[in-house]
Amino acid sequence: MTEADNHDAAPPRRTLDRRLIAAGQGARRFLALAIGLGFAAGLAVIGQALLLAHVVTALIFRHTAPAALALPLASLAGLLLLRAALSFASELAAHHAAAAVKLSLRRALLDHLFALGPAYAAGERSADLAATMLDGVEALEPYLARYLPQMALVALVPLAILAAVFPVDWISGLVLLVTGPIIPVFMVFVGYRAEAINRRQWRELLTMSARFLDAVQGITTLRLFGRARDEIALIGRIADEYRRATMAGLRVAFLTSAVLEFFASLSIALVAVLFGARLLHGHIGFFPAFFVLLLVPEFFLPLRGLATHYHARMTALAAAGRIFDVLDAKPATSWGSAIPPAGPLSLRCAGLTIAHEPGQKVLHGIDCAFPAGSMTAIVGRSGAGKSTLAAALLGFVAPQSGAVMVNGDTALASLDREAWWARLAYVPQTPRVFAGTIAENLHLGRPEADDAALRDALRRARLLDEIDRLPAGIETRIGDGGAGLSGGQVQRLALARAFLRDAPLLILDEATAHLDLETEAEITAAIAELARGRTAILIAHRLATVRRADRILVLEGGRLAESGTHDELLARGGAYATLLGAAEAPCAT
Known part of the structure; x- marks a missing residue:
């Protein structure tokens, strides 16, 4: 298998999350905290919708004086602030987890490169290793700080919203239950194509970095032999290949977001149309309809977030594949723990x-x-x-x-x-x-x-x-x-x-x-x-x-x-x- 094949090989999906989280001391604790805070913010959304529906219903249909709604309004404002604080704290905890993993991975890569020794380094391009240690590890942050917490919230927040919606209106709950899984299923189909594109993009980046470093280090030789323009043209072609791979990845990402937005909007519109028809015929009251309608966009919000950060997962998979290639490489030599003899050596x-x-x-x-x-x-x-x-x-x-x-x-x-x-x-x-x-x-x-x-x-x-x-x-x-x-x-x-x-x-x-x-x-x-x-x-x-x-x-x-x-x-x-x-x-x- 060639080096290019190794770079193209798909990383171990099932073990990627565990290996990355295990790489950083305290990362698991921070991620759990981020997920817990994010879930608490999701529960705050339900309370927020309940209070808002109560206030609007009281003001419009019951003609309640605003002064009588002081406590619900204050509670609503408190929930808004609490949700903002919980979301901020969740982001902060997730970034702490990502920072811990990045720091540990860079230390592990450097230590392992020293353990692999000069024999391994001589067979690799130094710019490739440098890009892996710097850009590759950095590419993991969106995956760790956003995608992983979002993936957990996708399983928790929509379920909590469904639990709140079904007792109020089982028809809307059924619509959400049927349309919600469309987004993850679509992401799985798109993911295979996006993963291949991102692996190609990452390979082109490593090639460009290595070639550019070679050109800088050999600038005297290139100038003396009159090959500087040829080398510039070659780097230009490599950079153009990287541009093409990047644009292909962005096209898939934008197309994915557009399609998922369409599905989410279609589902929200379907629930709204059903509510409109039922309200006209008196089959449902304003309070439950407004309450559920407030929650429907929040039901799809974690799924939209997962789609937004799905591209980060693909980039992370490509980068992590190369990182684990280096970390899994076996040292050319094995050592023991004995101390060398003191004094002269023969x-x-x-x-x-x-x-x-x-x-x-x-x-x-x-x-x-x-x-x-x-x-x-x-x-x-x-x-x-x-x-x-x-x-x-x-x-x-x-x-x-x-x-x-x-x-x-x-x-x-x-x-x-x-x-x-x-x-x-x-x-x-x-x-x-x-x-x-x-x-x-x-x-x-x-x-x-x-x-x-x-x-x-x-x-x-x-x-x-x-x-x-x-x-x-x-x-x-x-x-x-x-x-x-x-x-x-x-x-x-x-x-x-x-x-x-x-x-x-x-x-x-x-x-x-x-x-x-x-x-x-x-x-x-x-x-x-x-x-x-x-x-x-x-x-x-x-x-x-x-x-x-x-x-x-x-x-x-x-x-x-x-x-x-x-x-x-x-x-x-x-x-x-x-x-x-x-x-x-x-x-x-």
């Missing part, structure tokens, strides 16, 4: 086999060790499996067979995830720098670090002098992705974070990328200094950076081709010597 891969897709192995039965307190380099051609091996050591991917062992006999999968990550520092090939100050980005490594510690980390990463030349020093603001810094400065800022973390395990994936030769030599020396007394794992394409390693692992096609020191491997004349020769060949020319 790692060992025992028959480690990893496949990103069934039948497509990236690592084949890797057996290797990373002794405590030593620096181990992992080298190989692009696609050899170096970064996948690092991801396995970090716990980002789960092996199909074999295991990563910590300090000899503790399986990595048995450790607590947060506790394990707290024991290591990681510098990826493309480090992530967030919009904010340099100091804020450094504090990711150690939130409690003071300015002296930040400056020392920058000094060890050979970046302090350059940061001091900036207008605000470490308080200089940088843009998303490190905008305002060079590629080498971003890399060294990530290294400074690792220095600041002071962890017993270091994993560096191309930590000297984007650096000139002079700076690379300085950083290599700094890494050697940092690695002293720690377990360091260095992944490198540029082999000049691995000469100081205590041990070098050479991967070829996902298999461990050879291992040893730089001199040993060079003397063998095997895969490492071939790689080194290929790396130095351009320099020789």
